[in-house]
Amino acid sequence: MTKCTIIGLGEAGAAYAEALATAGHQVTGFDPVAPATPPGTARAATAAEACQGAEIVLVLTGAAAARAVAKDCLPVLPAGSTYADFTSSSPAVMQELGQHPGEALFADVAILGPVAALGVRTPLMVSGPGAAAVAQLLTPLGVEVEITDGGPGAAMSHKLLRSVLMKGLASVVVEAVTAGRAAGLEGWIREQIARQLAGDGHAVVDRLLTGTSKHAVRRSREMQDTANYLAELGVPAEMTAASAAALTRIASAPVATSPAPEAALR
DSSP: OOEEEEEOOSHHHHHHHHHHHHTTOEEEEEOSSOSOOOTTEEEOSSHHHHHTTOSEEEEOSOGGGHHHHHHHHGGGOOTTOEEEEOSOOOHHHHHHHHTSSSSSEEEEEEEOSOHHHHGGGSOEEEESTTHHHHHHHHGGGTOOEEEOSSSTTHHHHHHHHHHHHHHHHHHHHHHHHHHHHHTTOHHHHHHHHHHHHSSOHHHHHHHHHHHHHHTHHHHHHHHHHHHHHHHHHTOOOHHHHHHHHHHHHHHHSOOOOOOOOHHHHO
16 A cells, blocks of 8 residues: 555546545545545645655646645655656756755656546656656556656656647647538548548658658648638638648758658567
8 A cells, every 4th residue: 555645636636546545545635626525535734734654646736836836745755755746847847846855756747648538547658766656556557657768857848749749630630620510521521531540650750741841832822722711611720821831931941851760660
C-alpha cells in the first residue's frame, strides 16, 4: 500500500483517486472547489495538509495553479517521496518546478490522450528523477507509462509537439466535416478523411513533407479559393485560411525534408 495524495479532484484527479483507492492504496485528496470526494479518498482542508507523510503526490490541477501548488506541497514532503506534476505546464515551467527547494523527487508527467474517454488507462510519458516511482504506482492499474530521457520538461516537450499534430488535426477535421455538412457532402468528406488516416503512416508523412514544399505555390492559391468557398457556405475557415498563409510562407522558404528517423521505423 502506498500513501498517495491527489491535488485536484476534477474529472482526471477523481478518476486517479478512485482507481488508486480501489487498488488498495491510501488516498488523500485536496481541491478547494470540487463538490464531490471520490470513493475511498480522505479529503484534506489544505494542499499542505494533504501532502503530510505522502509517499507520492499527483498534481492534476490546471497549469495556472502549478507554481502555487508546488510552493505549498514540496516543502512538506519527506525525503524519498515523489511529486508528480500532471498539469499541462510548459517545459520551462516544469524545469523551474523541478529545481524547487525540497527533498521530494520531481516527475514531469504528460498525459497523451483524452482522460474523458480512456480514464486512468490514458497513456503517460514521464521524465525527471521521480519517473520510476510514477511508473511503479500506475502501471499495475493498466496504465502505459513511458519513461523518456531528460529531466523535468522533457515529457511535456514531447506532449506539446504531439499537440501540434493532434489539436491541429482535430481542428482541420472539424472544419472539413462542418463544411461537408453545409455542402450536403458530409458522408463523402468523412470517407476522404478516413482514407487519408489509414495505411502506411511514415509514407504519408514523407509524401506530405515532400509534396507541400514542391507544390506550395499552387496549393496556397487552392486553399485561398477553398477559404472563399467556405465563406460562401457560411462555414468558419480559420484552419483553411491559416493553411493558405502557411503555404505562402513555405513557397518562399521550402521545408527541409529528411527520411523518417530510424527509431520511428522500428
